[in-house]
Amino acid sequence: MDRGTCLWLLSSFCVWGASRGARETVLGTLGKATFLRIPPPFQELTARFGAAVWKRDTEDPHSKQVLLKYSDGNYINYMQEQTRFHQANFSLEILNTSRQDRQLYEYIVSKEREEKVWQIQLEVYEPVSAPRIQVLGGTEANDSLTVTLNCTAERGDRVSYSWAGASRLCARNGSVLHLSYSPRNASLACSCTCTAANPVSRRAVAFNASECGREPQGGAGLRTGHLVLVLVVPVVAAGALAAGCTALRAGECPPRPPGHGSPRWEQTGRGETEPPRQAPGP
Ligand SMILES: *[C@@H]1O[C@H](CO)[C@@H](O)[C@H](O)[C@H]1NC(C)=O
Ligand SMILES: *[C@@H]1O[C@H](CO)[C@@H](O)[C@H](O)[C@H]1NC(C)=O
Ligand SMILES: *[C@@H]1O[C@H](CO)[C@@H](O)[C@H](O)[C@H]1NC(C)=O
Ligand SMILES: *[C@@H]1O[C@H](CO)[C@@H](O)[C@H](O)[C@H]1NC(C)=O
Ligand SMILES: *[C@@H]1O[C@H](CO)[C@@H](O)[C@H](O)[C@H]1NC(C)=O
Ligand SMILES: *[C@@H]1O[C@H](CO)[C@@H](O)[C@H](O)[C@H]1NC(C)=O
Numbered sequence: 456m457d458r459g460t461c462l463w464l465l466s467s468f469c470v471w472g473a474s475r476g477a478r479e480t481v482l483g484t485l486g487k488a489t490f491l492r493i494p495p496p497f498q499e500l501t502a503r504f505g506a507a508v509w510k511r512d513t514e515d516p517h518s519k520q521v522l523l524k525y526s527d528g529n530y531i532n533y534m535q536e537q538t539r540f541h542q543a544n545f546s547l548e549i550l551n552t553s554r555q556d557r558q559l560y561e562y563i564v565s566k567e568r569e570e571k572v573w574q575i576q577l578e579v580y581e582p583v584s585a586p587r588i589q590v591l592g593g594t595e596a597n598d599s600l601t602v603t604l605n606c607t608a609e610r611g612d613r614v615s616y617s618w619a620g621a622s623r624l625c626a627r628n629g630s631v632l633h634l635s636y637s638p639r640n641a642s643l644a645c646s647c648t649c650t651a652a653n654p655v656s657r658r659a660v661a662f663n664a665s666e667c668g669r670e671p672q673g674g675a676g677l678r679t680g681h682l683v684l685v686l687v688v689p690v691v692a693a694g695a696l697a698a699g700c701t702a703l704r705a706g707e708c709p710p711r712p713p714g715h716g717s718p719r720w721e722q723t724g725r726g727e728t729e730p731p732r733q734a735p736g737p
């Protein structure tokens with residue numbers, strides 16, 4: 456059971472104990488439908504009392520917006536274009552969630568002098584786009600290679616990044632992965648995968664340099680091939696490009712100690728998408 460479900464259960468059980476402010480947080484995905492659910496005790500109460508209202512706060516602290524009025528099996532939906540009401544469980548479905556929908560919602564059941572309120576705070580997140588991996592720089596010193604990778608997703612709210620892979624060296628939290636390894640493991644970086652995630656979505660992409668995917672690790676000939684690709688080519692390329700690079704792409708060029716090349720890898724990986732996690736609910 457995840458934390459959301461647990462909180463949901465707890466708050467449902469607390470309904471009768473709390474005098475006011477029984478509250479749930481719902482995570483909505485920008486551009487998708489969002490369900491604002493009513494817990495079973497409130498559903499039963501609605502059936503018993505026969506009247507309920509859906510409201511939400513507005514920017515003005517002195518006014519609330521009435522979204523829907525329910526009375527004995529009939530209802531008026533004041534936001535017919537944007538919402539759908541489900542009489543079976545009194546949930547309100549926001550059809551195309553927008554940033555403006557981020558508000559405190561209230562479901563008020565009333566009868567004569569009695570009133571019970573269920574509150575839902577809606578948070579809206581834009582899902583993350585497929586991340587891209589950029590090589591910030593690399594060096595070769597003594598018997599070790601270093602390479603720095605930066606993973607970024609263009610879109611998405613409150614995105615967090617993490618790295619993982621076959622090697623322990625790939626495991627890291629944050630967008631930047633600094634790798635340092637033996638030239639014998641030249642393709643180690645190829646096993647690293649970056650995941651960009653936020654509470655409503657996650658997408659992963661594997662680092663794929665032009666060197667990746669050619670070889671199973673091992674053979675002496677292949678290893679030499681890697682050394683050539685990873686070390687010699689960059690040295691030559693660095694020399695050839697040095698002037699143009701400093702002039703044209705100064706901002707993108709990593710600082711390079713004299714005599715050392717920077718592996719000039721290009722990310723050509725394809726993103727793999729994992730299904731977004733469900734917002735917490737019953
Ligand atoms: C409420 O009812 C609607 C329509 O019957 C259904 O699509 C939806 O999944 C239900 N929601 C919950 C929380 O039971
Ligand atoms: C949802 O709203 C956005 C912005 O108003 C719009 O661009 C998009 O087409 C809408 N999507 C659907 C499925 O109606
Ligand atoms: C390379 O190795 C030498 C001797 O082992 C050491 O003194 C030097 O600091 C090393 N240089 C780097 C850049 O690690
Ligand atoms: C990584 O890339 C992002 C987006 O391009 C940039 O804002 C950030 O500064 C980069 N990080 C480093 C350490 O260069
Ligand atoms: C090469 O990588 C493998 C697996 O990632 C690891 O077990 C091994 O220790 C590495 N060798 C060197 C010399 O770094
Ligand atoms: C990344 O963060 C998660 C949660 O904070 C933690 O469990 C994990 O051990 C961290 N991983 C690394 C490689 O630091």
Ligand SMILES: *[C@@H]1O[C@H](CO)[C@@H](O)[C@H](O)[C@H]1NC(C)=O
Nearest residue numbers: 661663665667668723724725
């Ligand atoms: C890595 O890129 C090469 C071409 O540059 C491609 O053939 C290969 O399928 C890619 N591998 C993955 C896992 O995307």
